[in-house]
Amino acid sequence: MIHSLIEVLRTLNQLLTAGIAITAFSLLIYALSFNLRERVTRSFATILACVTIVSVSEALSSVAESDFWRELWLRAEWIGIAILPAAYLHFSDAVLTTTGRPSRGRRKLAVRIAYFVSLGFLAALPLSLLVGPLVNTSRPAPHLQRTWLTNLFTVYYLLLSVVAWVNLVRAYRRTITKASRRRMGYLLVGSLAPALGSYPYLLYGSEFAQDHTLLFWLASVTSNVVVSFLLVLMAYAVAFFGVPWPDRVVKRRLAKWILRGPVAASTVLAVTTLARRAGERYGMPYNAAVPFAMVGTMLLLQHLITLSAPLWERILMIGSDHKDIERLQAIEERLLTSGDVRQLLEAILAAICDRLQIRQAFIVTLAPSGMETLIPIGDVDFLDKPNLAGEVLTQVQLNQENSCFEWGEFWLFPLYAENTAERPLLGLIGVKHPSEKHLDPEQAQALQVLVERAALVLENRYLQSEAFSSLEAFSPQMEWIRRLHARTRYDSSASFVPTEALNADLPPSENIARWVKEALTHYWGGPRLSQNPLIRLRVVQQALREHGNNPTNALRAILKRAIEQVRPEGERRFTAEWILYNILEMKFIEGKSVREVAKRLALSEADLYRKQRVAIEEVARAILEMERQATGEGQPSSNPAHVPE
Numbered sequence: 001m002i003h004s005l006i007e008v009l010r011t012l013n014q015l016l017t018a019g020i021a022i023t024a025f026s027l028l029i030y031a032l033s034f035n036l037r038e039r040v041t042r043s044f045a046t047i048l049a050c051v052t053i054v055s056v057s058e059a060l061s062s063v064a065e066s067d068f069w070r071e072l073w074l075r076a077e078w079i080g081i082a083i084l085p086a087a088y089l090h091f092s093d094a095v096l097t098t099t100g101r102p103s104r105g106r107r108k109l110a111v112r113i114a115y116f117v118s119l120g121f122l123a124a125l126p127l128s129l130l131v132g133p134l135v136n137t138s139r140p141a142p143h144l145q146r147t148w149l150t151n152l153f154t155v156y157y158l159l160l161s162v163v164a165w166v167n168l169v170r171a172y173r174r175t176i177t178k179a180s181r182r183r184m185g186y187l188l189v190g191s192l193a194p195a196l197g198s199y200p201y202l203l204y205g206s207e208f209a210q211d212h213t214l215l216f217w218l219a220s221v222t223s224n225v226v227v228s229f230l231l232v233l234m235a236y237a238v239a240f241f242g243v244p245w246p247d248r249v250v251k252r253r254l255a256k257w258i259l260r261g262p263v264a265a266s267t268v269l270a271v272t273t274l275a276r277r278a279g280e281r282y283g284m285p286y287n288a289a290v291p292f293a294m295v296g297t298m299l300l301l302q303h304l305i306t307l308s309a310p311l312w313e314r315i316l317m318i319g320s321d322h323k324d325i326e327r328l329q330a331i332e333e334r335l336l337t338s339g340d341v342r343q344l345l346e347a348i349l350a351a352i353c354d355r356l357q358i359r360q361a362f363i364v365t366l367a368p369s370g371m372e373t374l375i376p377i378g379d380v381d382f383l384d385k386p387n388l389a390g391e392v393l394t395q396v397q398l399n400q401e402n403s404c405f406e407w408g409e410f411w412l413f414p415l416y417a418e419n420t421a422e423r424p425l426l427g428l429i430g431v432k433h434p435s436e437k438h439l440d441p442e443q444a445q446a447l448q449v450l451v452e453r454a455a456l457v458l459e460n461r462y463l464q465s466e467a468f469s470s471l472e473a474f475s476p477q478m479e480w481i482r483r484l485h486a487r488t489r490y491d492s493s494a495s496f497v498p499t500e501a502l503n504a505d506l507p508p509s510e511n512i513a514r515w516v517k518e519a520l521t522h523y524w525g526g527p528r529l530s531q532n533p534l535i536r537l538r539v540v541q542q543a544l545r546e547h548g549n550n551p552t553n554a555l556r557a558i559l560k561r562a563i564e565q566v567r568p569e570g571e572r573r574f575t576a577e578w579i580l581y582n583i584l585e586m587k588f589i590e591g592k593s594v595r596e597v598a599k600r601l602a603l604s605e606a607d608l609y610r611k612q613r614v615a616i617e618e619v620a621r622a623i624l625e626m627e628r629q630a631t632g633e634g635q636p637s638s639n640p641a642h643v644p645e
Contacts (some may be wrong), residue, residue, distance in 0.1 A: 002214060007215055008101075008174070008216055008220060009217035009220075009221055010170060010217060011273075011277070012221050012558050013062075013217060013221050013224060013288040014059065014062050014063065014195035014273075015222060015266075015269070015270045015273060016221060016225060016228065017055055017058050017059045017062065018055075018059045018266070018269055019225060019228060019262070019266035019269070019270075020051070020055040020197060020228055020231065021052055021055035021056045021058075021059055021223075021579065022261075022262050022265045022266050022269070023053055023228055023232065023258075023266070024051040024230055024231060024263045025048075025049050025052045025056075026053040026257065026258070027048050027231065027232075027235045027262070028045055028048040028049055029261075030044040030235070030239075030254070030261075031048060031192050032045055033042055038095040038241055039094040039096055039097070039098075040095055040241040041092040041241060042094075043087060043090040043093075043094045043344035044090075044234075044235075044238045045089055046083070046087040047084065047087045047194050047429055048090060048235075049080070049089055050080035050081070050083050050084040050194070050198065051080065051084075051193075051194055051197065051198060052080070052241075053077065053079050053080030054077050054078070054080040054081060054084075054197075054198045055197075056076075056437065057073045057074065057077035057079075057080070058073075058075040058077055060073045061073035061074050061142070061544050062141070063076070065147055066188070067134055067308060068122070068135070068143075069132060070146070071133070071246030072143050074131075074134065074142070074143065074144050074200075075125060077126050077200070078122075078130060078131060079122065080198065081126070081199065081200070082119075082121045082122040082125065082130070082153070082159075082407040083115075083118050083119075083120050083122065083137050083161035084194055084198055085114060085118060085156060085157050085164075085320075086114035086115040086117070086118040086160065087113065087163060088160060088161060088164045088191075088194055088195070089110065089111055089114045089163060089164045089167075090111045090114070090115070090161050091164070091191075092163075092164035092165070092166075092167035092168050092191075093107045093108070093110075093111055093167060094169045094173045094373050095167070095168060095171045095187065095241075096168075096170055098241060099171045099174040099175060099184075099507045100174060100482065101170065101174060109455045110163075114160060117156065120311065120385065120405075121153050121156070121171070121575070124149055124311070128147075129147060129149050130147070130149050130153060131144040131145065131147060131150055132144060132149060132150075134144065134147030138362065140202075140209045140210065140213045140216045140243070141202065141209075141357075143200060143202040143203065144200070144203070145286055146203040146204070150203060150505070152293050154199075154204075157199065158251045158376055161195045163366040165191070167189050168187065168191055169188065170515050171184060172184045172185060172187075172188050179247075180441050183236075183237045183240055184237070185187075186233050186234070186236060186237040187237035187238065188236060189230065189233060190231065190232075190233035190235075190236075190237060191230075192230055192525055193227045193230035193231040193233075193234055193235055195224075196223060196226070196227055196228030196230070197223065197224070197231075199350075208263060208614075213385075219580075221502070222301055232258060232262075235254070236254060239253075239254050245300060248639040252313055254308075255313075259305045259312075260302070260305060261443065261521065263301070263369040264298065264301045264302065264580045265306070267301060268294055268297045268298050268301070271293050271294070271295055271297045271348070271494050271597060272290060272294045272297075272538070274362055275289050275290050275293040275294075275520075276290050287578060301509075318619050335464060336457070336460055336461055336464065338461075341457060342375060344457050344459075345365075345454060345457060346375055348363075348376055348450050348453055348454045348457070349362070349363050349375060349429070349454075351376065351446075351450055352429070352431060352450050353377055353378075353445060354436050354438070355443055355446045355447065355450075356431065357434065357442060357627075358378075358431065358432050358449065359376065359377070359378045359379075359432070360378035360379065361376075361377045361429070361430060361432060362374060362375060362376045362378065362429075362430045363375040363427060363428070363429050363430045363454065364427050364428055365426065365427040365458060371556050374442075378432075407430070409433055409468070410431060410432055411428050411430070411433065412428050412429070412433070413428060413429040413430075414428045415427045415428055415429065415451070415454055415455040415458050416455060417455075417458070417462055417463075418455070424462070425457065425461060426462055427454075427458050429451055429454055431447075441597040468557075502595070511626060512534075512620045512623070513616055513617050513620040514618045515532055515561070515620075516534070516562075516616050516623065517616050518532060518621050519534055519555060519559055519621070520584070520588040520616070521588070523556065523588050523589065524558065524591065525552070529552055529555060529556065530551070530552045532555060534555055534558075534623070535551045535552075535554070535555050536557075537623070537627050537630075538627060539558055539623070539626045539627050539629075539630040540555050540558050541554075542630055543557055543558055553622065559619070559623075559625065560622065560624035561622075562619045562623045563584045563585070563588075563589070563619060565622040566580055566615065566618045566622065567581045568581065568618060570643040574600070578610055579603075580603060580614060580615040580618060581610065581615075582597075582600075582601060583597060583601070583608065583611055583612050583615050584616075586600065586601075586614050587612065594608060594609075616637065
């Protein structure tokens with residue numbers, strides 16, 4: 001009975017050791033993926049790498065079939081053990097620095113000396129000085145023999161662990177806010193995991209373990225369970241250091257990764273191992289149940305994680321923010337993308353053709369620069385002719401009071417935004433006359449309903465774009481606030497950090513080119529120009545005085561100046577070297593349609609769009625260069641919304 005229990009505990013210990021290795025490696029990947037510039041994250045990644053080496057080596061040595069491989073893996077384990085004390089001290093120093101207690105030179109010097117000493121111990125490993133040969137006993141587990149240098153390393157290991165723990169206690173005492181103090185407490189407790197789970201205690205307790213085998217395996221299993229929990233707890237606390245994301249985002253990302261990574265992988269490994277060993281017990285070393293168990297467990301776990309996601313996400317976001325998060329998620333699910341709008345309009349246009357029994361129809365959506373989207377049904381090649389948008393818009397203006405008017409062989413139905421004060425024209429539907437040119441009441445009613453639905457779809461999209469433009473205007477402030485939040489999580493004195501210090505870390509915005517495109521699209525007026533985030537650039541703010549404190553005129557002038565920087569020297573021509581400037585001038589300044597510009601420059605529309613993207617990037621680059629000059633020449637900005645270099 002006792003022997004069977006020991007075998008069960010041995011197997012369970014092997015699975016838990018492998019689980020720790022998987023967890024440490026998974027958390028290492030997670031740490032390397034986010035905010036690696038943070039010193040706390042880098043030092044924590046070093047600790048995880050050491051724990052991974054120790055756990056993987058221990059797991060492989062426990063299943064090795066020969067003494068050679070068993071000794072090899074037990075020696076490899078000491079690579080992580082030797083580096084771990086220095087990494088632990090490095091981590092504690094980084095945490096203490098984050099709380100507003102930077103090193104005056106002594107802690108940094110101690111960390112460097114610790115790494116140097118650890119490398120010295122590591123150099124003694126191949127010479128069998130750090131640890132001796134294999135002690136291959138069946139009870140309770142094989143281990144290496146200790147030497148005089150092992151005793152010295154143990155003192156070094158304990159000394160650095162105590163010093164690191166003292167640094168973490170100091171960091172805990174320096175935190176003030178309730179949330180930061182709670183997380184620092186988690187870190188303080190979780191940091192026990194590396195010290196508890198990495199050192200091979202059989203070096204000093206092998207005789208006791210042989211006499212009390214059952215107690216040894218019970219302690220080993222319990223220790224591995226505790227270490228697994230503490231490792232995750234430590235990773236949770238570290239995940240908040242230096243990241244500008246809200247707490248709910250950090251929690252959700254880490255929880256999702258732990259469930260889909262360590263939990264899923266460890267469970268699959270455990271089920272596969274048990275299936276294989278069950279087969280071996282009945283004389284089938286490898287059976288079909290092994291791959292089926294592996295694949296089935298993985299699929300089932302992923303399905304359960306997906307189904308339970310709303311539950312555990314709600315648990316992570318308990319509090320007053322829960323309703324706000326639900327609103328954001330609902331908005332995300334209900335948003336209409338450009339593809340969604342096109343699909344809806346295509347379906348409406350097809351329904352019109354089916355109901356009226358016609359073969360030609362089209363929907364055009366409009367933008368200030370001209371025709372934006374064309375959705376045709378049937379042969380409508382005649383719509384490719386130049387000046388089509390201008391001709392159609394002229395007809396619409398002449399028939400503003402009519403909900404429908406004739407245009408050649410087509411009926412045109414203007415689509416307006418009814419729920420806005422300006423009531424802008426969003427597009428129009430063109431329907432070829434039916435053969436009899438008369439509609440029965442049912443067809444007329446159906447046509448009216450479908451036209452209203454098309455207008456509603458475009459209006460929804462229009463309102464969304466207005467909302468997005470408003471949000472983009474606040475994005476610099478939001479980025480600044482996020483960075484301030486990250487700085488003040490564990491150091492309240494960071495609230496006094498100058499605005500320039502927070503802005504200095506910001507790279508050139510990835511949205512600059514998109515903002516430039518939106519501003520050029522509404523170059524002669526519109527919300528994408530008047531509410532554009534580029535207005536908050538220093539170079540635009542400096543231009544306000546020259547344009548009567550009108551932000552729109554100032555931004556328009558900066559855009560014009562940037563476009564002129566793209567212009568080659570000499571007289572304007574329609575050659576290859578002038579193509580970028582000509583696209584900017586004709587499409588955005590002169591307001592010509594895509595077809596007109598493409599025809600004038602002898603380009604296909606697809607090629608024109610590619611060249612246009614390059615031209616916009618050149619304008620964005622020119623604006624950023626002007627911003628660098630303005631920032632270098634001006635006084636430090638106090639505007640948190642300033643977009644830096």
